[in-house]
């Protein structure tokens with residue numbers, strides 16, 4: 292598992308790599324543009340070359356680009372959908388230039404009408420963004436389910452993927468906090484195992500492209516997206532440890548988005564905690580009869 296962190300891209304993507312290295316990451320996630328502005332970033336050749344050089348010299352193996360939160364492919368407003376299409380397409384092109392594993396996207400939210408109509412609108416925008424770009428996958432992220440956000444169930448993720456054409460570039464990103472908040476009980480290794488079985492049945496494990504490991508301040512089924520530092524929320528040490536050692540997640544980038552234990556961005560101490568949890572989880576899984584509780 293390529294554990295990593297969401298880091299700032301200030302100063303260019305090579306700087307983001309340096310921040311990942313400082314923190315002991317094997318993967319990083321960045322926004323490819325200011326999260327509160329529509330202005331897309333196009334990386335020039337120098338920036339791309341510096342980024343590639345930095346990646347090669349590092350232990351990092353994966354980059355994820357998170358589409359900005361302004362994007363709402365399901366909006367009833369055609370102008371907002373058009374802006375979302377432009378932004379998402381720019382993210383996918385940036386992902387191709389930087390050879391990202393994928394662009395992670397919250398498909399959007401429906402304010403008024405039924406989720407079927409919202410899914411159809413979102414799927415059409417996603418399909419078009421894929422048609423207007425090449426060389427980078429799109430990972431639809433499961434959501435906590437607040438305010439009509441699409442992707443709160445595996446069935447909705449599957450419907451979005453199918454509606455967007457079901458092509459090979461369409462994948463999924465599972466966020467541990469959002470899973471818990473939307474009602475999937477992943478607080479133990481056994482519970483997580485059943486949820487991964489269900490994901491495989493409904494969406495297909497071959498679609499799983501990336502992971503977010505965040506603990507949750509809000510309880511199971513609360514539909515609230517409130518991240519906690521690893522081990523300090525409702526998932527707790529046991530839930531985070533299980534997520535970080537799930538065998539079917541092997542090889543995937545798994546990013547902690549924060550806030551960290553210091554209450555802000557992800558720091559080296561948070562990555563050290565994550566790597567320790569993973570080691571503990573692997574140990575517990577190799578001794579099935581030993582007590583699963585961590586002695587951290």
Ligand SMILES: [Zn+2]
Pocket residue numbers: 357395397432
């Ligand atoms: Zn996200």
Ligand SMILES: [Zn+2]
Pocket residue numbers: 466468469516517518
């Ligand atoms: Zn979240």
